[in-house]
Amino acid sequence: MSTFSAPKGTYDLTPPDSEVFLAVREAIAAPLRDAGYGYIETPVFEDVQLFSRGVGESTDIVSKEMYAFTTKGGDDLALRPEGTAPVLRAVLQHNLHRAGGLPVKLWYSGSQYRYERPQAGRYRQFSQVGAEAVGAEDPALDAELIILAVDAYRSLGLRDFRLLLNSLGDRECRPAYRSALQDFLRGLDLDEDTRRRAELNPMRVLDDKRESVQRQLTGAPLMRDHLCEACKAYHEQVRELLTAAGVAYVDDPKLVRGLDYYTRTTFEFVHDGLGSQSAVGGGGRYDGLSEMIGGPALPSVGWALGVDRTVLALQAEGVRIEPPVRTQVFAVPLGDQARQLLFGLVTELRRAGVATDFAFGGKGLKGAMKAADRSGARWALVAGERDLADGVVQLKDLTTGDQTPVAVDAVVTTLKEKLS
Secondary structure, three states: OOOOOOOOOOOOOOOOHHHHHHHHHHHHHHHHHHOOOEEOOOOOEEEHHHHHHHOOOOOHHHHHHOOEEEOOOOOEEEEOOOOHHHHHHHHHHOOHHHOOOOOEEEEEEEEEEOOOOOEOOEOOEEEEEEEEEEOOOOHHHHHHHHHHHHHHHHHOOOOOEEEEEEEOOOOOOHHHHHHHHHHHHOOOOOOHHHHHHHHHOHHHHHHOOOHHHHHHHOOOOOHHHOOOHHHHHHHHHHHHHHHHOOOOOEEOOOOOOOOOOOEEEEEEEEEHHHOOOOEEEEEEEOOOHHHHOOOOOOOEEEEEEEHHHHHHHHHHHOOOOOOOOOOOEEEEEOOHHHHHHHHHHHHHHHHOOOOEEEOOOOOOHHHHHHHHHHHOOOEEEEEOHHHHHHOEEEEEEOOOOOEEEEEHHHHHHHHHHHHO
């Protein structure tokens, strides 16, 4: 046994569980591709300032959880703790916002990294599928992204999730609310770290999960009562579009999420079967982020859905994702001559688009047929010396046990017909 194991807070994905994760990623990505979102991939590490400026110095993500390091060349980098800032950085760097009509619609899939206390549903390396629509301010775009996430969850068979919805206002109405909230928070019995957070970004205090803090927040001013007319109208349009699409939501006036860049529409998907780590995904509008990282004004909206937590939510509901059959045909050679012939047929079948595996390692008939059964294949190709002398191989139906001789030069055609 190896003396090494996966680092604390991480895990290995191995078959067959890995097939479920692949199926979840594909289910989330499929509606995005159909809606015109193109795939983007960014490095797993970025300039540390990208997150300090964009995500926010006062957030737990930047101040406590980010894996930051200095390279041998003296560059200050960080493993990405979230995907939005890197995607927007890539849009700006490659001038995608100038290449054609806006919005630029992108989706990504990959790992994020945060130094957190490991527990069920919370890992130091975790997988997300995300979507970003960059460069347009339109409530229909906010609604589109939320609907695409809902449709992805439903396609997986997930039912017991809830959508929480809020508006965080904009640069016109938020300053007055910020001031009112700070006045309220200054009168509470808060620890020094929370007081400091209240001065830097008071809305983050509303997101504090500690009961001792939440008890004191009763009667705190809420953003919904301070929205300007434009933000009220915008939020109402989002709500109307969701209702028309049959998407249920819960208005949550305390929802702020954990990143500083959110404006206006903010949302979160939660699942009550996951305990304290109930959020399975979320996102919102981030109209000022581009300017925060040195770009032009590019109003944008996006989300990230956790693959790990979605899998846990499916397990909590008892939803079983059947992995696709990876092997359709399994070749079992009996003897060296048959081994050479069948290996050639395996290559031909694969090139013809038939998923085929081979009994490697010189197994006997019994061991090879067990391997064929484990593979999930429907058909086995079996050949021995007598079969070769007759110019045939035996085609065995692994479901019924029926076996039929097939001419060697007709194997590919015969199997393609049976599998079509």
